[in-house]
Amino acid sequence: MPRVxxxxxxxxxxxxxxxxxxxxxxxxxGDLVQMQSNSANVVMPTxxxxxxxxxxxxxxxxxxxxxxxxxxxxxxxxxxxxEGAPLVIGDVMYVHAPFPNTVFALDLSxxxxxxxxYEPKQDPNVIPVMCCDTVNRGLxxxxxxxxxxxxxxxxxxxxxxxxxxxxxxxxxxxxKGETGTSAPMVVKDKxxxxxxxxEFGVRGWVTAYSVNDGKQIWRAYSxxxxxxxxxxxxxxxxxxxxxxxxxxxxSWQGDQWKxxxxxxxxxxxxxxxxxxxxxxTGNPSTWNPKQRPGDNKWSMAIFARDADTGMAKxxxxxxxxxxxxxxxxxxxxxxxxxxxxxxxxxxxxxxxNGLGYTLNRATGELLVAQKYDPAVNWTTGVDMNKNSxxxxxxxxxxxxxxxxxxxxxxxxxxxxxxxxxxxEQPAAYSPETKLFYVPTNHVCMDYEPFRVSYTAGQPxxxxxxxxxxxxxxxxxxxFIAWDATKGKIVWSNPEQFSVWSGALATxxxxxxxxxxxGYLKAVxxxxxxELYKFKTPSGIIGNVITYEHRGKQYxxxxxxxxxxxxxxxxxxxxxxxxxxxxxxxxxxxxxxTALGGTLTVFTLPSx
Amino acid sequence: MKKIVFAAAAAVMIIASAGASAxxxxxxxxxxxxxxxxxxxxxxxxxxxxxxxxxxVDWYTYVGFNRYSSECLRCHGPDGMGSTxxxxxxxxxxxxxxxxxxxxxxxxxxxxxxxxxLVMPANGENKNVMCYIDAIYxxxxxxxxxxxxxxxxxxxxxxxxxxxxxxxxxxx
Numbered sequence: 001m002p003r004v005x006x007x008x009x010x011x012x013x014x015x016x017x018x019x020x021x022x023x024x025x026x027x028x029x030g031d032l033v034q035m036q037s038n039s040a041n042v043v044m045p046t047x048x049x050x051x052x053x054x055x056x057x058x059x060x061x062x063x064x065x066x067x068x069x070x071x072x073x074x075x076x077x078x079x080x081x082x083e084g085a086p087l088v089i090g091d092v093m094y095v096h097a098p099f100p101n102t103v104f105a106l107d108l109s110x111x112x113x114x115x116x117x118y119e120p121k122q123d124p125n126v127i128p129v130m131c132c133d134t135v136n137r138g139l140x141x142x143x144x145x146x147x148x149x150x151x152x153x154x155x156x157x158x159x160x161x162x163x164x165x166x167x168x169x170x171x172x173x174x175x176k177g178e179t180g181t182s183a184p185m186v187v188k189d190k191x192x193x194x195x196x197x198x199e200f201g202v203r204g205w206v207t208a209y210s211v212n213d214g215k216q217i218w219r220a221y222s223x224x225x226x227x228x229x230x231x232x233x234x235x236x237x238x239x240x241x242x243x244x245x246x247x248x249x250x251s252w253q254g255d256q257w258k259x260x261x262x263x264x265x266x267x268x269x270x271x272x273x274x275x276x277x278x279x280x281t282g283n284p285s286t287w288n289p290k291q292r293p294g295d296n297k298w299s300m301a302i303f304a305r306d307a308d309t310g311m312a313k314x315x316x317x318x319x320x321x322x323x324x325x326x327x328x329x330x331x332x333x334x335x336x337x338x339x340x341x342x343x344x345x346x347x348x349x350x351x352x353n354g355l356g357y358t359l360n361r362a363t364g365e366l367l368v369a370q371k372y373d374p375a376v377n378w379t380t381g382v383d384m385n386k387n388s389x390x391x392x393x394x395x396x397x398x399x400x401x402x403x404x405x406x407x408x409x410x411x412x413x414x415x416x417x418x419x420x421x422x423x424e425q426p427a428a429y430s431p432e433t434k435l436f437y438v439p440t441n442h443v444c445m446d447y448e449p450f451r452v453s454y455t456a457g458q459p460x461x462x463x464x465x466x467x468x469x470x471x472x473x474x475x476x477x478x479f480i481a482w483d484a485t486k487g488k489i490v491w492s493n494p495e496q497f498s499v500w501s502g503a504l505a506t507x508x509x510x511x512x513x514x515x516x517x518g519y520l521k522a523v524x525x526x527x528x529x530e531l532y533k534f535k536t537p538s539g540i541i542g543n544v545i546t547y548e549h550r551g552k553q554y555x556x557x558x559x560x561x562x563x564x565x566x567x568x569x570x571x572x573x574x575x576x577x578x579x580x581x582x583x584x585x586x587x588x589x590x591x592x593t594a595l596g597g598t599l600t601v602f603t604l605p606s607x
Numbered sequence: 608m609k610k611i612v613f614a615a616a617a618a619v620m621i622i623a624s625a626g627a628s629a630x631x632x633x634x635x636x637x638x639x640x641x642x643x644x645x646x647x648x649x650x651x652x653x654x655x656x657x658x659x660x661x662x663x664v665d666w667y668t669y670v671g672f673n674r675y676s677s678e679c680l681r682c683h684g685p686d687g688m689g690s691t692x693x694x695x696x697x698x699x700x701x702x703x704x705x706x707x708x709x710x711x712x713x714x715x716x717x718x719x720x721x722x723x724x725l726v727m728p729a730n731g732e733n734k735n736v737m738c739y740i741d742a743i744y745x746x747x748x749x750x751x752x753x754x755x756x757x758x759x760x761x762x763x764x765x766x767x768x769x770x771x772x773x774x775x776x777x778x779x
Contacts, residue, residue, distance in 0.1 A: 079723060080692055099724060124719050128728035131681055133692065199681065287677075410759060446759065450673060453778050458733040464676035466685065466758055566691030567684055574686075574757045595691055 032142055032186060033272050035089075040548040042088045045138040045183035046426070047504075047545065050334035051269040053428035054505045055546045059553040060604060061508030065522045065531045068602045071554060072111040073537075076597035078102060081541055081562015083424070084138030084183055085502065086599065087146075088547040088556075089160070094141070097597055098562070099127060099134035099151045105163060108549045112601070116163035122152045126174045129457065130181065131199040132564045135541075137267075137424070138183035140191060142211050149180035149193045155209060157191075169214040171195065176456045177202050185268040187277060187307045190217055194264025194279065198327065201259035201285040201460040204299075208310060218310035222262030222281040222298050223248050229298070229312065230305070236312045237364060239392045243315065251295040251320075259454050260292065261285035262299035266329030266424055271345070274362055276304045276313055278334070278347060282327035288449035288462030289403030295320035300328040302349060302357075304364060314364030319353050320393060323403040324378060324447065325418035325463075326353035331426040333436065334361055339368075339485045348484040350427055350438050352420025355382065355394070358484045366392050370487025372422075372480065373440055375415040375470040402447045402463070410448040410464075417445035417467045419564050423500065426543060427482075430505035433525045435490055436482040437511045439499035443467050443476050443573070468573045474587075476573065479503075479513055479521075481528060491528040496587055500565040501557070502543025514540025514557050516565055517592040520600065536600045539593040541565055552603055560597035561589065633703040637752050639665075645767030646741070653705045654741045656749035662762055664755060666770060669763040671746025674739040678730075686757040687750045692725070700751035708744055712736060738777035 035043045039056040047053050060068065076082065076097040087094040092115065093106040100122055105115040127134055130151060140147040145166055146158045153172035156165055171193055172178030177200025184193045190208040198204070204222040209215065220230040226245060233245040252260060263282040270277050281303065284296035300319040305312050319326050333348045339358070347361035354376030358368035369382035378401065379394040398404045402411040419441050427438040445467045452462035469476050477495035482488070501514030511525045516539040522532040539561030546555045572588030639647035639657040645666050647657040657665040675687065682693035689695030700708070715729035730736040736743070749755045 124717060124724050124726045125728070127724055127726040128682070128715075133690075134724070448673060448759075450677070451778070452677070453734045455733055455735075458728075458730070459678055459681065459735065461677045461681075461735075464673045464680075464759075466676075562691050567681065570684055570690045571686070571688035571695070589691075 039546075041090070042085070042545045042547055043141050044087070044185060045084060045140060046185070046267055046269060046331065049270040049272065051267060051331050051426065052333055052335060052431070052505070053426055053503060053543070054430055056507045057546055057548055057553045058507040060506065060510060060546070060555065062510055062524055062531060064604055065508070065510050067604055068522065068532050068534070068555070069605050070534070071601045071603040073601065074104075074106065074112045074599040076102060076104070076560070076599070078560070078597045079595040080560070080597070081133040081135045081566055082558040082560030082597045083135040083541050083543075083563060085543040085545045085558060086556060087139055087141055088545070088549075089141060091549070092160075094139055094146055094160070095558075095599055096136055096139050096148065098136050099130075101136055101148060101150045103139065103146065103148060103158065103163065105160070118158055118163040120150055120154070120156070122150060123174075126152045126179060129174050129177050129200065130179050131196065132567060133562045135181050135563050137181060140184040140186045142186035142191070145211065147184045147186065147191045149182065149184050151179055151181070153178055153180045153195070155180075155184065155191070155193055155214065157214060167214040169209060169216070171207060176200070177458070182265045183267070185270070186211060187270050190307070192268055192277065194266070196263055196265040198261040198263040198282045198285060199459055199461055200457065201261065201454050202263055203258060203260055204263035204281055206264050206279060206310070220305060220310045220312070222264065222301070223252070223257040223260045225249060230310045231312045231315070237314045238316055239364065239366060248297045251297040253293045256292045259285055259460065260296060260299065264329065267331040267426060269332045269334050270307060271334055271361060274345070275307050276361070277307050278302065278304050278332040278361065280328035280330060280332065280349070282329050283325045284322055286452050286460050286462035287325055288407065288452060289321060289323045290407050290449060291451065291462065296322065300326065302328065302332060302347070302359070304361065316359065316364055316366065316392065318351050318355070318357065318394070321403065323401050324353070324414060326351065326420055328352065330420075330422055330424060333427065333429050335429050335431070337434065337485050346484065348429070348436060350422045350436075352416070352423065353379070353394070354416045354421035355379070356482055356484060356487060358487070368484060368487040372438060372482055372489065373416065373442060373478065375442060375444065376421060377413070377415045402449050407450050408448065410446050412446045413444060413471070414447055415444040415470055416441060417443040418447070418465055419443060419467070419498070419568065423564060425500050425541070426502040428503040428505040428511065430511070430525055432507065432509070434483070435525070436484055437503045437505055437513070437525070438480050438482050439501055439503055439513055440478045440480060441476065441498035442469060442473070442478050443498060444470050467568055476569070479523070479528070493523065493528050493530075497569060497589060498565055500541040500563065504544040504546060506546060512544040512546075512555060514542065514544060514559065516540065516561065516569065516589055518559055518561070520544065520555070520557055520602070534602070537598045538596045539566070539589065555602040556599060558597065558599050561593050561595060565589070631701050632748065632752055633700055633707065634705050634748065637748055637754075644769035645764060646769070654745050656745050656754055658749065658754050664749070664760040664763050665745075666764045666766055667742040667745045668749050668755065669760050670739060671742035671744070672760055674735070675743050675746055678736050679743070687747050688757070696747050697750040700747045705744060709740065712740055734778055738774060
């Protein structure tokens with residue numbers, strides 16, 4: 001393993017102090033590609049471009065992680081749900097918070113002393129337009145600037161040295177339900193952002209803005225005419241075949257696609273060799289499938305796009321005509337793996353729909369699609385026969401399909417629930433164990449769709465749901481290790497609540513994650529054996545990171561319960577089918593933790 | 608499409624009503640005394656629930672559960688029990704009168720301070736809420752009074768003819 005050299009740190013420091021030295025597109029790309037491979041730093045919200053969430057640091061390892069101690073803590077002063085993770089560049093850590101989207105620069109040489117603070121003034125009327133709490137998933141960095149996508153859809157570039165606004169552009173209109181929650185990603189000279197608003201009928205897009213001045217370079221919609229999608233009907237493929245003209249329009253009735261969702265609130269990954277970016281699209285609007293006949297393309301899909309032009313190379317829709325709110329936005333993890341005796345450039349994706357997908361990321365070929373929670377029952381699996389008409393489509397079980405049961409009918413016992421077998425909380429991959437570490441939800445639901453009317457800027461949902469753990473079980477989450485070449489669970493640790501924290505794998509053989517009760521946990525990457533836990537001040541829905549400063553390795557995580565987890569689980573779940581007396585039988589998160597945003601930083605004691 | 612104008616004048620800020628301290632229902636005795644084609648009201652004419660001895664709920668309580676879960680759950684949590692940041696409405700309803708409730712739903716409410724930003728949107732133009740506001744009120748009143756438990760009401764009265772007509776007219 002390469003040790004972090006002083007020269008690399010110096011490069012980061014130089015970059016910070018002279019942002020204009022590397023002013024060209026090529027240099028920026030080169031810098032970030034180089035910087036993200038240095039595990040001492042965390043220069044992007046996904047840690048690395050491949051989204052593996054793997055650190056080469058190994059000073060904290062299976063032998064000593066049990067001795068981990070809190071080094072210092074920091075309160076963000078914000079109470080709502082804290083998703084994402086800080087960035088670390090040289091001597092400075094950049095911490096973000098939910099609405100009002102405060103950003104702090106902290107001095108790592110002085111236990112997190114505040115170097116500067118940015119607090120935007122945003123119209124609080126954006127708060128109720130945000131589905132599921134006022135979360136923000138973090139910052140991006142490039143060229144001496146930090147990029148923040150605020151709740152009100154202002155994309156702001158801050159001077160990393162001073163916190164002063166360098167430029168600001170408005171990417172959307174909160175009056176129509178468009179909001180910002182996701183973390184941007186910088187690729188070469190462009191900063192990529194998506195939009196939230198699937199519960200408000202917002203048509204999703206990904207937009208590339210110039211790192212230098214915020215000028216829009218391209219915008220690619222999830223739905224609509226080919227010119228909006230940035231696709232080539234002949235060259236853009238799904239499962240190896242051209243998608244053809246009007247692929248999206250043909251899959252909708254009338255103008256429903258204009259308010260059809262497919263929002264882009266997840267993570268990005270980037271393959272510099274293929275020059276492709278990858279991301280997923282969210283649920284089609286409304287949640288009432290009867291109001292939108294057709295496959296509703298390209299909601300619920302994985303896009304591979306040219307990083308320069310935005311043109312789609314390939315696309316794959318995982319859940320055609322969604323009937324469950326199984327957004328396809330979860331992260332795409334890029335890893336080269338041996339499948340069938342040859343090395344394949346794979347993309348691994350743990351979808352909300354409960355299937356773990358392995359694709360060839362160069363071609364979009366589907367290699368594996370298997371359930372990563374045995375409870376999943378809405379599908380019997382994906383048709384893997386290349387000659388079949390239904391190739392690549394999930395086989396839907398009618399009795400668990402609300403759209404087939406009809407409006408005003410309560411479809412019972414569907415697994416997983418709308419929050420998915422996994423939500424946005426990213427998984428990790430260790431190239432050493434060749435395993436994926438996946439934080440999961442283990443929750444089922446009843447789902448009843450009904451008619452709704454669209455008003456711009458108002459919720460556009462159209463379904464009622466009740467959630468509860470799978471029959472006969474009380475654990476609402478699992479933390480699992482997954483073999484993506486075979487589509488098999490290797491080990492699984494039950495957790496009382498959904499695991500809503502991003503995982504981290506390390507060269508020390510330790511995997512970290514947080515729990516909704518507030519525990520930071522360290523487990524053995526090979527066996528899942530718990531090696532350490534510490535209860536932080538609030539429930540964890542943030543992502544664990546590690547970094548090195550002045551020769552010491554640190555582990556850090558934001559706690560601050562909230563998000564969807566804080567809504568669904570606060571008062572506890574009930575099983576409507578368990579009969580009298582069982583109601584209220586499951587744990588309520590309110591009994592374990594309360595609000596409050598805190599960063600907790602861990603390290604080993606000095607010997 | 609017919610333009611629906613709801614009582615915007617009702618958009619007054621509601622301060623937690625202190626008057627109903629002893630009562631468990633912000634609108635007083637919830638006993639159902641009169642039915643207008645399946646929609647019940649109490650002695651003061653305020654919409655209310657009607658639960659039969661075998662647990663069958665009136666149609667509006669059932670619709671209220673559905674629409675609450677679709678329109679309000681995303682902040683106020685399942686079954687009116689609150690989330691990490693928005694209040695449990697089954698508790699709030701012990702203080703709020705029907706008029707209070709209507710005003711907050713239609714006009715919104717803000718409590719923005721240095722420590723918290725609580726913002727309830729104005730739903731006055733939102734047909735998915737306003738066409739069902741009585742049903743949502745009735746459902747939450749039943750939750751506040753302990754007349755129904757958590758989850759979907761299992762048994763419900765048949766859909767009244769007047770309901771379909773009113774729904775079609777309102778939703779357009």
